[in-house]
Amino acid sequence: MRVICKKEQDVGLALQKRDLPPPPKDDEVQVRVTHVGICGTDLHIYNWDDWAKNRLKPPVVAGHEMVGVIVKVGQAVTKYSVGQRVSVECHKVCGICRYCRTGRGHLCFKTSIIGVDEDGVFADYVNLPVSNIWGVDDGIPSHHAAIFDPVGNAMHAVSKAGVAGHSVLITGAGAIGLISIAIARSLGARHISVIEPQSYKLSLAKELGADIALPPGQEANAAILKATGGFGPHCLIEMSGHEKAIENGLDLLQLGGTAVMLGIPSDKISIDLAQSVIFKGITMKGIVGREMFKTWFEVESFMLKNPDAVEKIVSHILPFESYEEGFKLMQQGLCAKVILKLEEDA
Ligand SMILES: [Zn+2]
Ligand SMILES: [Zn+2]
Known part of the structure; x- marks a missing residue:
């Protein structure tokens, strides 16, 4: 499969071939990614600025904004099924600390961010924990659902x-x-x-x-x-x-x-x-991250009621392999949100 990866400690990102992920663990789903969003965070990673140098340990697959279709489910997964469209909350949290247990998981100090601290979603296939998955409403198109994460920040x-x-x-x-x-x-x-x-x-x-x-x-x-x-x-x-x-x-x-x-x-x-x-x-x-998952319910309502606004935010949809063009648009400030499309919509 294809991935867009920070290969080494230097400027830029590389398109690479990787093996498919292993079968999902009991509490994971495997997703065929259809659309990803390029975030300001990805630009920091691309540019290899001081923040990125201090945080990332290459090689790391970039990307955290996505939508895709479930292709496999782990043995303990009951709420989701193959064929369902999902997005993902990119902050993986521990679930048992003081913050997580008081509904403030976005403050969890054991947070690991997908596409920053571990391999991300700029890939044809990813395994994701079911606790981070968000089932996408049928009324929301995939190129909108790919940006649940930044709309959630807003x-x-x-x-x-x-x-x-x-x-x-x-x-x-x-x-x-x-x-x-x-x-x-x-x-x-x-x-x-x-x-x-x-x-x-x-x-x-x-x-x-x-x-x-x-x-x-x-x-x-x-x-x-x-x-x-x-x-x-x-x-x-x-x-x-x-x-x-x-x-x-x-x-x-x-x-x-x-x-x-x-x-x-x-x-x-x-x-x-x-x-x-x-x-x-x-x-x-x-303001850090999104409130899990209060913000996600609010974004779902917003996207269902304001599709025209979300459509204006998605200024460019490019093929996955044209990521360099997407990063160039970001660097020049000539875009709002750039989406990379991996496959035709199912
Ligand atoms: Zn983002
Ligand atoms: Zn926690």
């Missing part, structure tokens, strides 16, 4: 921001920032502003329902303040990880507002804790 962030009836600022309009616009709209946000440097993404932001979508600068700040009666937005949804964007977003946020932080800075950054957080009386929340 859903987790936006739902923690409490946007209903409020004005929202989203800083950074990559795929997760873009889908956050549609989710914020569906959860009842009153006014949505987006700050993003790339013009391709700004026009998509408008299409997805942003009231204001502008590059960073005085014009954007003035427009956002004007639209919020001079107070600034109630909610900041930070998706960029850039120090300047974070600083500016916190500056604009109104007193007593809520900031949810998902964008990951590539290095340590400094913020003015006294002026930007303490004296403003804001609430700041870190």
